[in-house]
Each structure stands twice: as C-alpha cells, then as structure tokens.
Amino acid sequence: MTDLEVRVLGIVEAIGPHGTIALTGTRRVILGVLSVRVGEVVPYTELVDVLWGESPPRTAFKTLHSHVARIRQALAAAGVDPVVTTRDPGYVLELAPERVDAHRFELLVRGARADLARGDRRAAVETLRTAADLWRGEPFAGTDLGAWGHHQFERLRELRLSATEDRWDAEIATGGAPAAALELPRLVAGEPLRERLTGLLMLALHRCGRHAEALGAYEKLRHRLADELGVDPGPELSELHTAILRRDAALDAPAAAASSVPSQVPAQIPARAGHFTGRATELSHLDDALTGDEPPIVVISGPAGMGKTSLAVQWASSIAGRFPDGHLFLDLRGHDPDHAVTAEAALAHLLRGLDVPEDRIPAGESARSALYRTLLHTRRCVVLVDDAGTVDHVLPLVPGSDTSVLVVTSRRSLTGLVARHAVRHVVLDALDDASSVALLAKVLGKDRVAREPEATARLAHVCAGMPLALRIAAARLVGVPTRSVAELVDELSGARLEGLALEGDLRTVRTVLASAYRPLSADAARLLRLFAVVPAPTVSGHLGAALADVPVAAARATLGELSGAHLVIGAGEDRYRFHDLIREFARGRAAVEEQEPDAVVGRLVDWYLFVADEANRLVNPDRDAVKPGFRFPSPPLPFASDRHQATAFLESERDGFLPVIQYAREQGMPVAAWHLVYLLASFYEMSGHWTERVELCRAGLDAARDAGDRAGEAEMLRALGVAFYMTRRLVEAVATNLAALEVVREIGDVAGEGHVLNNLANAYADLRRFDEAEPAFRAAAERATAAGNRIGVGLAQRNLGYALVRSGRARESLAPLTSALAIFDDIGNIRLRAGTLDSLGEARRDLGRHADALRDFAEALAISREIGDRWLEWELLRSCGVTHLAAGDPAAALDHFGQSLSVTRAVHDRNGEAIALQLIGHVHLRAGRTAEAAEHLELALAVRSQVPDGYEEAHIHRDLAELADARGDGAAASQHRGRAVHLYLGVNATAEAQALTPRGS
DSSP states (O other), X not given: OOOOEXXXXXXXXXXXXXXXXXXXXXXXXXXXXXXXXXXXXXXXXXXHXXXXXXOOOTTHHHHHHHHHHHHHHHHHHTTOOOOEEEETTEEEEOOOGGGBHHHHHHHHHHHHHHHHHHTOHHHHHHHHXXXXXXXXXXXXXXXXXXXXXXXXXXXXXXXXXXXXXXXXXXXXXXXXXXXXXXXXXXXXXXXXXXXXXXXXXXXHHHHTTOHHXXXXXXXXXXXXXXXXXXXXXXXXXXXXXXXXXXXXXXGXXXXXXXOOOOSSOOBOOOOOOTTOOOOHHHHXXXXXXXXXXXXXXXXXXXXXXXXXXXXXXXXXXXXXXXXXXXXXXXXXXXTSTTTOOXXXXXXXXXXXXXXXXXXXXXXXXXXXXXXXXXXXXXXXXXXXXXXXXXXHHHGGGSOSSSSSEEEEEESSOOGGGGGTSOEEEEEOOOOOHHHHHHHXXXXXXXXXXXXXXXXXXXXXXXXXXXXXHHHHHHHHXXXXXXXXXXXXXXXXXXGGGGGGGSTTOHHHHHHHHHHHHTTSOHHHHHHHHHHHHOOSSSEEHHHHHHXXXXXXXXXXXXXXXXXXXXXXXXXXXXXXXXXXXXXXXXHHHHHHHOXXXXXXXXXXXXXXXXXXXXXXXXXXXXXXXXXXXXXXXXXXXXXXXXXXXXXXXXXXXXXXXXXXXXXXXXXXXXXXXXXXHHHTHHXXXXXXXXXXXXXXXXXXXXXXXXXXXXXXXXXXXXXXXXXXXXXXXXXXXXXXXXXXXXXHHHHTOHXXXXXXXXXXXXXXXXXXXXXXXXXXXXXXXXXXXXXXXXXXXXXXXXXXXXXXXXXXOHHXXXXXXXXXXXXXXXXXXXXXXXXXXXXXXXXXXHTTOHHHHHHHHHHHHHHHHHXXXXXXHHHHHHHHXXXXXXXXXXXXXHHHHHHHHHHHHHTTOHHHHHHHHHHHXXXXXXXXXXXXXXXXXXXXXXXXXXXXXHHHHHHHHHXXXXXXXXXXXXXXXXXXXXXXXXXXXXXXXXXXXXXXXXXXX
C-alpha cells in the first residue's frame, strides 16, 4: 500500500510520506487527469489533447513520456511506491480511489445519501461536513485542462452544490435552522439562481420566526429569474412560498428537532490546536461519556502544560454537531486565586453568550445561575469552562437539565463534584514516546525527523512528553532549519533539566521556556517581558509599541518573531495573548531584567488613560470634568479621529479595563484608576455593557477612596448610580445616588449636586415614585442653574418633562420640554435635541396633537439615523407607530412597529424586540385578527422572559386577556388579567391596574 495521496479539490497536489511532492504545472496536469480516472487506462492521445488541444507539437508524445518519467522520479524520491504504470494504449494510476480527494468526496456523499435514505439525518450531516472539509478551493486550481477540464470542473462543482444542499436540508430537519439562516445567505449570494438553495434559506428563516425575510428571499429570486431568464420559480418553490404566507403548520420544525435557541447561535469554542497528536484513549473515554442516559459533567484535569485545553477544544469541536443550539467558552483563570474570575462574572459572560442584554443580566450569583439554567433548559449546548480552580468555581455553571454537556479543565481533580453530579473524569498525563515523536514530526516535517530518529527520540525524552515543552523545542528548530536536532538535545540535556521528569514542577517549564527565550533578539525579549506586565487578557501592538517606546511598525515586526516562536498567540487583528505559564515566566524575567519598572508601569497606565481620553473627546466632548496628567509623551493614536472607530477599538480592549484599573490601584496610582473609569463612561453610554460597568465603577470608587479624593468619590458614586439605573437595579441606584448626594453637598460641588439629583430623580421616576421624582428634578435644575451648567439644566428639564408625560400630565410637560429644547439648540447638541423631541412628541400625542407629534418624531428620527444612534431609532419608530394608532391609522402603525422590530433585532435589543412584538400583536388584536395577534403576543411573552420588565410584561398579559375573551376562553382571560393587575401594582401603576379591575371588586 502506497503512502501517496492526490488532491485535486483545490490546487493539484501530491502528498507523500514526507510532505508535499514538488511537481511542475504540466506534471500536475498529467497527475490530475490520471487521478480523476484512477485505476483506468488513460490513452496517450487523450493526455495529449488535454495538454495541447488541437495544436500539439510534433514531439508531443515524446514530451509526454518525458513528463511521466519525471513524475515517477519525483514520486520515488519522496518514498512513494511505483504507482504510475504503462498499460497500452496509455498510462494508469494504480491507487486506491479513496487516496484521491475527489473520489473520497464522492464516496462520502454516496454514504451520506444512503444515511438519508435510511432516515439517519444526523449521521448524514456529519458525513457531509467531513466531505465538505476536503475542498480547498476550486477543482484543479492553477492548471489549464481545456475542454476536458471544464467538463470535470462542472461535474464536481455540481456534485459539491447538491451535497451542500443535502447537508443543509438535513441540518434544518434536525433543528439546525438558526445555523442555516446564518450560512445560507452566503451560499445563495454565490448561486443566486439555484432554487433549492433559496428554498432552504426560506425554510430556515421561517423556522427562526423571520417570516418577512423568508418571503423577501423568494421575491428576490423571482425578480432575478424574470429579469435574466424570463421565467418564474418552479412549482415546488412557489408552493413553499404559499405555505409560508399561510403560516402552514406543516413547515414548523418537528417536535424532536425543535429547540429554543437564541437569535444568534453562540459559537465560542476556540480554534483547534495545530498538529494535535495522540490522546486517542482519552478521546475514546470522552466519547463514552455521551453514551449514557444523560450527559455528565466532563472534567479534564492534569498538570500545567499537559494540553488540557487543547484536548477539551478538540473533543468539544468533534461533538459540536450533536449540540446545535450553542457552543460556549469561558476561561476562569482559576490557577491564580487572586485573579480568578468570580462565579458572578462567569455567569454574566455565559449569559451574554446566550443573548441576554447587559441591562437584563440580574445581580447576584443565585439570580444569574437561575437564569442561566432556565435558558439552557431545553437547549442542546456544549459549555467549555477552562482552568477552573475549585469545585465552587464550577457548581454555579452546571446546567439544570440533561440536554447540555459541561466540559471543565482544571489543574485540580475537582473530586468534590462527584458528590453532587454525574462526573466523567479524564486525568491527562504526559504523551507517550510514540506520540511525542509524532508531534515533533508534524511540526518539523517527517523528512527532518527521519534524518535524526535517535536524536528526535532523545528530544522527546528530555521534554518528558509535555506538549508545551515539545512545541517550544520544535519551534526553535523550525526557526533555524540548518540546526540539527542533536545539537538542541545537547543544549537541553544539562543539569538545568533535571526537574523536567517531575510532573507539575514549575521550574521544569521555566527551563524549557528559558531555552526558547535566550535565542530571541534583544527587542523581542524586551517586548515579551513588557507584554507580560500588562494585566489584560490580550494586548494590542499599539500598547506594545508604547511600552517599548518604539514605532508601531517596529513593534509589529518584533511581535512576528515572538509569534513565530509560539511565545505569544494571535487573538484577533493586531492582538495577542499569552499561555499563562509563558506569561509567568516572562514576568519573572521582567522583575530581574527591567531596570526601570516604575517607568513600565507609568507607560502602561498612561497609554490606557491616553486612549480613553482621546476616545472620550470624540464620543462626548462635553464630558470634561477630568483632565488626566501624563508622565510620558503621547503615543500614536490606535484609531482614526472618528467616534465609530474609537468605540470599536475600545470594544476590542474591553476585557482589559477592569484588570488595568485594579492594577493601577495596586501600583499606587489610585487617581489614575478612577480617572480611567470616568473617561470610559462615554464608551459605555454608546455601547452598553452596563453590567460590566457596575464592576468598573465599584473599582473606581475604591480607588478614589484610597486616594482620599472626595471629589473623585462623589464622581464614582454618581457613575455607579447610573450603572445601577441602566441595569434596572433601581433600588440600589436610589441608595447610591443618596450617598453621592451627601458627598457633593459636603464638598460644596453645586454642579455635581445637580447631576446627582437628576440621576436620583430618574430612578424615582422609573420606580413610578413620581411624587419624589418631580421635586428632585426641580431641585436638580435649580442647582445646575446656580452652577452655570446649562447642559445640566437642560437634562433636568427634559427628564422632568418625560416623567410628567409618564405620570399622565402631558400638558404640564410642555414647558420644561420646550425649555430643554431651547437649551440644547443653543448649545448645538443634536443628540440631546433628538431625545427631547421624542419626549415632546409623546406629550403632544397624549394631548391629541397627532400631526405635531409626528413632525417631532420625524425630525428626531432623521437625527438618530444621521448620528448612528440605533437605540433611539427604534424608540422613535415605536413612538411613530403609537401615534399613528392613536390617530386611527393602524396600517401606518403596523408599518412603523415592523420597522422598529427590524432595528431591535439588528442591534440585538431583546427589550425593544419584546415591546415591538407586543405592539404588533396589539394592532392585530384591535383589528380582529386573532391568529396574528396570538402569534406576536406569545412571541413577545417568550422574549420578555429573557429581559424581565414588570410594566411591559403587564401590557402583554392585558392584551392576552382581551384575546382570550375574544376566543371565548374565560378562564384564560381571568388568569392573564389577574397577572397583569399583579404586575401593574408591583410597579406602582395603579391606574392601569384599576382599568382592568371590575367595579365593586
């Protein structure tokens, strides 16, 4: 049996036992033709026709024989047995068909279709995925095969397309509609006239509740067919279109395949490790874990550097198809108790992955864990939790049902889990000698290992089978191709490596890391040390340049050296991360070698302050209470002078903000720490992430108190109050603002007092404590006036007006809203003008001035779209719809509510989505369209369960009660009406509750 493999699904390649075999273009053409006809005699004349067409040279046959001879020589030199033989009247490639990727692809497709014929769709999906992975590009890329090649190209291309359609048909049938809805638009764009692909896209969108988009896909194809071919879609697609229009229940997902999935299926599992080797026994044990009645918790434990994460990712990726509703990943950093991720923060991360908005993530570990279990209850997900420190780290993350599997890696055994849950435990030890040599061969190439088999075995031995050590040693050899394996073994075999045979000893890893560190250039070694000082999980090239005080281009070139040595790992565009042991080693080197550690800390904190300050100027130049002091000259700005690019860059840095703020505190720079929290406020106002903002503000508050800075303490209390308000923790917002009020009054900060009173009043208003909100707003305006703070006066007036509208006093709201509008116009703040017009329009609508209200909304809507404020956009579209409904134009109302729904889904605002769905259902209910009303109201209730809001949920139950009355279901009506009354009373909405309560009851 030969080791030759021929690939034609992409660039034509021959792969031998030592890697790719070098062949010229003409010889690749010959091999490609023979491989397509593997096992058959290909006549000389046919090969001549392929190579030269209708104008062959006089020496064509002689040249052909010469090329074939050279092919045979190249194959023999690569260690391949003779496979190209002469058999009159031509040549034959004597190779098993499965050794040619095109034939292997066809065999896999036939097998998958046999699975489909038996009804085993899941097996077919797995097989078709494997088949798809064989394609590396267009068939026979880089070769000219003439008419013969065109025929083969089209045949393979059609087979690929039909196999792709079979796969997504099966995926959708087994509950994979959300994944299909993400992938099929790309495929349809490439084949816009292919009706089956469009049909699959329509079905996937329909099953995801995106009916309008499904119908839109049909219309797009219909117009294209008419324009380009003058025909209509076929009957099968037309019937599907009609069924979607009718909301035919036959199109719904089968009960066994249906699942509650998020609007975007999370796919967070990292990429598999390159050159993954061995671990066959462990992978088999892991596969066995899924054969029982319920998926257990899977724990992979072992010493540092043994490849726990690589194994977990490899296995999680292999089983991902069995868990189509999501693949979540979280690094707990449990190896360092001082910096481990708390259970509360871990749950927040997982909830974000499950599509819960920041402002709807509840406070506290218990509440977050309960919501996490609820969301996973009917979903089939893989949750991979990396580097857990203790059993308590893991317990809150255990799913509550048996539909999902939790995979945990840890340096500890976590045996305490067994007392509470079904646990499958895999202990990871060193690779055996054969696997160690195999890993080295994959990285170095088989030919290099074959030249020094004994030295390679010795290298595997001195590395003690530790994957981290093996990879770093191999990286050193890859970087110097002329160096022998024996020479490196001699270097590593001194007394310094005595501990390498002892499992879990950090010094053994340090020795190996030192051997990779010493050959680095001086610039690379220093940048490695400086990167290690940064407490953030990832580091940008711009920060590296600032720390090293070198141009950004020079820093990136140096990072290329570090990345090539596997000492840093790419984590996105111009971003890098460390393995935790490499970071620890590099920090140790920094402690010894950096002669000015204070300057390193100063440059690090300076850079974050500089970036935050510049972004703040672009996003909200009116936020100017803090003027940071810098110790060093300003570095290059990592983004253009554009607010959108500034916020995008800060988004990429977001995970590092809290660690950097804590680091600044630890390094004796508390003022810089709270200044950074202040300067980041504009970013969080634009982007959200308010749950995270709570933790930043708490850290900033501690820093201000460390510094004895009462003004800073007041500012951080105010910021924390805003964060509590935005996360709907309104009682805490009130308490925090009251504490801030005490401080600003104590230090005589009149402007600050106005801001705090305004924030306090907002919290009172949302608690519907209007009798306390109104005087607080008026006091806020008075204090802002005394301080000469016109924006503060305008905000207090606007918010007072909004509260008056909400409390049913629209006529009284006109004066403060008009006053606020004049202030914002004079200042030139169009964003605040738009927000005020929204409230003013609501007041005019409540007064019956519908035309005036719609003019206000139209202007505000234009502003929101100009500045890119999509949250305000959906709010205004909703306001327009409510006004049209009040004016007796339900068709216009429905149109605006539909637009609002589209925007909320585009920005993943589940709160806005639930509001829009309720309003659409309400319009259908008033029109007597009970089926449409039921569909939207029930969907609104389902979405609302993910973003709790008692007042808005009460509206849904109010409408569901009316719907039940219309259907003659008195019991359901009474139940929904009682729930609505209870919810209204819970948020002090007594008028709404009384409207639903029969007189005399």
